[in-house]
Amino acid sequence: MLLSKGHQLTILNSEPSECEFLSKELKARVILGSGTGLKSLKEAETDFCDVLITLREKDQDNFIIGQVARTIFKVPHVLALVNNFELEEVFRDFGIKGLSNTKMIADLISQNTIFEGFSYLMSFAEGK
Numbered sequence: 196m197l198l199s200k201g202h203q204l205t206i207l208n209s210e211p212s213e214c215e216f217l218s219k220e221l222k223a224r225v226i227l228g229s230g231t232g233l234k235s236l237k238e239a240e241t242d243f244c245d246v247l248i249t250l251r252e253k254d255q256d257n258f259i260i261g262q263v264a265r266t267i268f269k270v271p272h273v274l275a276l277v278n279n280f281e282l283e284e285v286f287r288d289f290g291i292k293g294l295s296n297t298k299m300i301a302d303l304i305s306q307n308t309i310f311e312g313f314s315y316l317m318s319f320a321e322g323k
Contacts, residue, residue: 205239230260233267241268250276258282261291 204223207230208214218225228235230249241247247270249260257275264270274292277283283293 207235207239229256231256233263236260236263236268241270244268244270246270246272246274248274252278254278254282258286258289258291261286262289265290 204221206214206217206221206223206225207228208217208225209227209229211227214225214227217223224239226235226239228238230236230239230251241264244264247261247264247268249257249264251257251260254277257277261273261275264273272292273290274294275286277286277293277295280293280295280298283295283298286293
């Protein structure tokens with residue numbers, strides 16, 4: 196979607212096979228690297244980014260990448276996947292917008308967008 200709207204996209208990925216696949220499938224710049232180090236972030240020209248999105252599996256990686264992007268590269272908008280939704284506030288306190296799958300699904304349910312007509316959640320005995 197970003198590419199179709201004329202945005203430039205650079206993808207950092209630490210898996211060589213995924214980089215190869217992504218470079219063939221997308222009209223995006225693909226760089227082999229973790230994003231947790233300055234070298235790969237410099238190569239990705241992070242200092243010219245308007246938005247950085249980090250989607251690593253570990254919250255601590257996403258936090259470090261987000262902090263480096265905000266403080267060293269002065270990226271104005273940083274979004275990060277937060278697997279432990281309880282850490283969202285910590286990310287926010289440091290200027291990183293947290294994206295929690297758990298919270299997004301809970302918000303959708305509470306807004307009745309998934310199950311029309313349900314206005315509450317039922318708890319089951321011991322999760323069964």
